[in-house]
Amino acid sequence: MTKKKKKNEDPKVHEDLDGFKMDINSFGEISSSFSIDKINEFLNKNVEDKKLKDRDDLDLKDKKKKG
Known part of the structure; x- marks a missing residue:
């Protein structure tokens, strides 16, 4: 039985x-x-984008910002 x-x-x-x-x-x-902006802000902060996680060019941008 389902509830x-x-x-x-x-x-x-x-x-x-x-x-x-x-x-x-x-x-x-x-x-x-x-x-929509508030929803997108929440998603960007809390959810990893699987399509973008292996891109090398995004990693380089992050390293330039930090260093």
Whole structure:
């Protein structure tokens, strides 16, 4: 048997995303309680981009900034 989740329960989220809500209206448009810039800032800070992790040219830019 599967357990059904109540619709009124808020999902567990990272503390930086507290209050984040997303809705899809009848036309398929997505609305969010946070701006895209704030979401992107959170993702850039907390999620590693797998496509970019092995690029040598990005490592060189990081070393130049530090040294």
